[in-house]
Amino acid sequence: xxxxxxxxxxxxxxxxxxxxxxxxxxxxxxxxxxxxxxxxxxxxxxxxxxxxxxxxxxxxxxxxxxxxxxxxxxxxxxxxxxxxxxxxxxxxxxxxxxxxxxxxxxxxxxxxxxxxxxxxxxxxxxxxxxxxxxxxxxxxxxxxxxxxxxxxxxxxxxxxxxxxxxxxxxxxxxxxxxxxxxxxxxxxxxxxxxxxxxxxxxxxxxxxxxxxxxxxxxxxxxxxxxxxxxxxxxxxxxxxxxxxxxxxxxxxxxxxxxxxxxxxxxxxxxxxxxxxxxxxxxxxx
Numbered sequence: 001x002x003x004x005x006x007x008x009x010x011x012x013x014x015x016x017x018x019x020x021x022x023x024x025x026x027x028x029x030x031x032x033x034x035x036x037x038x039x040x041x042x043x044x045x046x047x048x049x050x051x052x053x054x055x056x057x058x059x060x061x062x063x064x065x066x067x068x069x070x071x072x073x074x075x076x077x078x079x080x081x082x083x084x085x086x087x088x089x090x091x092x093x094x095x096x097x098x099x100x101x102x103x104x105x106x107x108x109x110x111x112x113x114x115x116x117x118x119x120x121x122x123x124x125x126x127x128x129x130x131x132x133x134x135x136x137x138x139x140x141x142x143x144x145x146x147x148x149x150x151x152x153x154x155x156x157x158x159x160x161x162x163x164x165x166x167x168x169x170x171x172x173x174x175x176x177x178x179x180x181x182x183x184x185x186x187x188x189x190x191x192x193x194x195x196x197x198x199x200x201x202x203x204x205x206x207x208x209x210x211x212x213x214x215x216x217x218x219x220x221x222x223x224x225x226x227x228x229x230x231x232x233x234x235x236x237x238x239x240x241x242x243x244x245x246x247x248x249x250x251x252x253x254x255x256x257x258x259x260x261x262x263x264x265x266x267x268x269x270x271x272x273x274x275x276x277x278x279x280x281x282x283x284x285x
Contacts, residue, residue, distance in 0.1 A: 044249070044253060046114050047114050052090045052114055053096045053114045053115075054070070054085070054113065054115045055097070056078075056097065057099065057118040062075060062215075065078045070097045075274055076274035077119070079273070080136050080267065083266055083270065084257045087257035088254070100118075102118055105120070108128075110245065114248070115133075115243070116243040116244075117136075119212045119240055120241060121139075121238035121241075122135060122241050129246060131243070131246055132244070133251065133254045133257075134255045136261075138234040138238070138239050139237035139239075140211050140230045140233070141177070142209065142231070144209060144214045144217050144222070144228065145226050146199065146223060146224050149163075149199075150163055151206035154206075155229075157180055157181070157284050160181065164185070164187055164203070164206075165181055165187065165205065166204035166206070167187070167189070169188050176233060192207075195207045196221060199222070211230055212238075230275075
């Protein structure tokens with residue numbers, strides 16, 4: 001499980017949401033798809049010729065970016081970004097990082113960056129204002145609790161079946177929770193806010209939300225929050241993708257790069273490293 005005071009194992013604590021990085025040559029550079037000729041020659045249309053400007057949030061939370069330092073290449077989205085940059089033909093030193101708010105990134109209008117990633121889920125409404133690449137991650141569902149509950153020591157689905165589990169009605173989280181725990185053990189609420197309030201009030205032992213929300217809740221909302229584990233089935237999960245300016249000339253190349261990394265198994269390797277192993281969020285069995 002993950003306790004978000006550090007949101008990673010002690011072995012990577014020195015690197016800084018609520019490490020040595022997945023060295024990109026080991027995980028991102030191992031594709032057989034073949035990087036293009038160096039994009040620093042200006043063959044790709046970017047905000048700054050020969051550079052790839054990538055935006056992320058302010059701050060950027062772990063495990064998406066370790067220590068709020070995307071330039072380190074440490075953290076899931078940072079590692080994905082450098083893998084895509086390499087696939088496009090950009091050297092590490094040709095990647096420039098900037099910061100934006102979540103809302104500004106998906107608003108209509110010109111941008112001063114080429115790509116933006118901060119757990120943007122692909123929606124039809126957002127597609128009216130910005131472009132999306134192919135998804136680099138489909139969210140799984142996760143179990144969240146506080147340190148003073150019976151669920152804090154749970155290590156399996158069977159352990160959790162004995163407890164009161166909260167979930168919001170009509171969500172992917174509900175479908176997964178019902179399939180894993182059975183409906184009789186679920187406490188169903190109207191919204192995720194209601195579920196969180198019930199956990200804080202001691203009315204339930206744990207809750208089920210998507211993994212990005214789990215990291216946020218455990219780090220920023222709950223006292224002594226813990227991500228107990230995640231489910232292996234990502235069916236129906238949100239698809240996270242790069243945001244690009246509307247009608248960007250980079251949309252097709254970035255999509256091709258993401259697809260190549262997916263086909264080579266690189267995205268899955270990065271996911272395993274940063275969203276399971278390094279943050280100690282096991283897949284519940």
